[in-house]
Structures are given as C-alpha cells and as structure tokens.
Amino acid sequence: EIVLTQSPGTLSLSPGERATLSCRASQSVSSSYLAWYQQIPGQAPRLLIYGASSRATGIPDRFSGSGSGTDFTLTISRLEPEDFSVYYCQQYGSSPYTFGQGTKLEIK
Amino acid sequence: QVQLVESGGGVLQPGRSLRLSCAASGFTFRSYGMHWVRQVPGKGLEWVAFIWYDGSNKDYADSVKGRFTISRDNSQNTLYLQMNSLRAEDTAVYYCARDLFSYDSKYSQHWGQGTLVTVSS
Numbered sequence: 001e002i003v004l005t006q007s008p009g010t011l012s013l014s015p016g017e018r019a020t021l022s023c024r025a026s027q028s029v030s031s032s033y034l035a036w037y038q039q040i041p042g043q044a045p046r047l048l049i050y051g052a053s054s055r056a057t058g059i060p061d062r063f064s065g066s067g068s069g070t071d072f073t074l075t076i077s078r079l080e081p082e083d084f085s086v087y088y089c090q091q092y093g094s095s096p097y098t099f100g101q102g103t104k105l106e107i108k
Numbered sequence: 109q110v111q112l113v114e115s116g117g118g119v120l121q122p123g124r125s126l127r128l129s130c131a132a133s134g135f136t137f138r139s140y141g142m143h144w145v146r147q148v149p150g151k152g153l154e155w156v157a158f159i160w161y162d163g164s165n166k167d168y169a170d171s172v173k174g175r176f177t178i179s180r181d182n183s184q185n186t187l188y189l190q191m192n193s194l195r196a197e198d199t200a201v202y203y204c205a206r207d208l209f210s211y212d213s214k215y216s217q218h219w220g221q222g223t224l225v226t227v228s229s
Contacts, residue, residue, distance in 0.1 A: 097214075
C-alpha cells in the first residue's frame, strides 16, 4: 500500500499570500496518477487537480499542481477567503487508492 | 447535471449488516466507474471500494475486504455497498463518487452528499 504523507498538517496564511502544500508518497506513484481535493467542512470533497498537474473543470487558475514520482505539490498562488479549508491528495497509481491525511489551510 | 444521492445509512449494532445505495442521474451511468469513500466525522478521507463501469472489476480497501461488497445495477442507475459484520470503526459518512472520465478508474469528479453510518452497541 502506498502511504501518502501531507505536510504541513496545518498552514496559517493570510489572504493574498501564496500557499504550498506537499504530498509525499512512500513509493513512486505510477504515471503521476495523483489528485488533489478541497473539502469545506460539512461538504463533499471537490476535485481540484488530476494527473498531478491538470486542473479540473471550473477550478481557478490560481490552483496548480506539480510533481512526479514520490513528491507532489499543490500551489495556490494568491489565497482567496474561500480557499481556507482542508486539502487532500489521493493516489490512483495502485490499489488501494489511498488518501493523505490532509492539510488544513487556516486564516492567519 | 450530474447528481448522486446516497441512502441507507443509519444506526446499528456491531455485527449487523447494512446496504447503502447511490442513485445516479444526469449522466450515462453505465459508462463510468464508481467509488465509495468514507470519512469519520472530523477526520480524513478513506477510499473504500471501486467498481468498473460494467461491474467486471472490483477492488477494496484492506480494512473492508471480505466484509463489504460493491455492486451496481446499470439498468437502475444505482450503485450499492453491502456492508456485513459491521464494526465500530466502520462508523463514518459514506460518499459515492463518479470517475472523471468514462471507462476509467481514476479521479472522483462528482460526489454525493454522503450518508452517515453509525455502528454502536
């Protein structure tokens, strides 16, 4: 099983700042089959990024994904108030399709 | 538009069984792989199971393998999760989710609102 470790656990930033979230895999994720999700409390997750770097439909271009192999990054270039929530990475390279434990992005 | 509506959650004792349903609409259900994902309230997401668009391939998390069965009825546009031998640690909100691309097995683009399963004596 591929274990995904997200860091930091909590990130405190201000609106307008840049956020960098990390997702590290215990082994290489096949074909960069990695996704990022945003979850607002009380709501279902929302797909942001798939294939490590492709934005899902309707996702603002301030969200970008990068990385390959075992190291992946989600970057939010200029934080908007609605971006403060929890973010998860998930790998689909091999079953089971594990999630990271999440990064909480909070307002400083 | 794509809609996924889960049902069947509830409160039950350890060792009992429960079947969740996910009614799909707004897309060609028979063309998409489907997942179940769960979340203990206040905790992170856990992938539970996946079923191929035609039901020919299924996969499970180790934590539910042998106890849970994913299935689908493409004539009824409905996804199921049969949960047997339930344990307290199965308590969670259960989401169904649809793949991003047809005839694929990756990336959950659309999600239901979730149904809460509580296992407690």
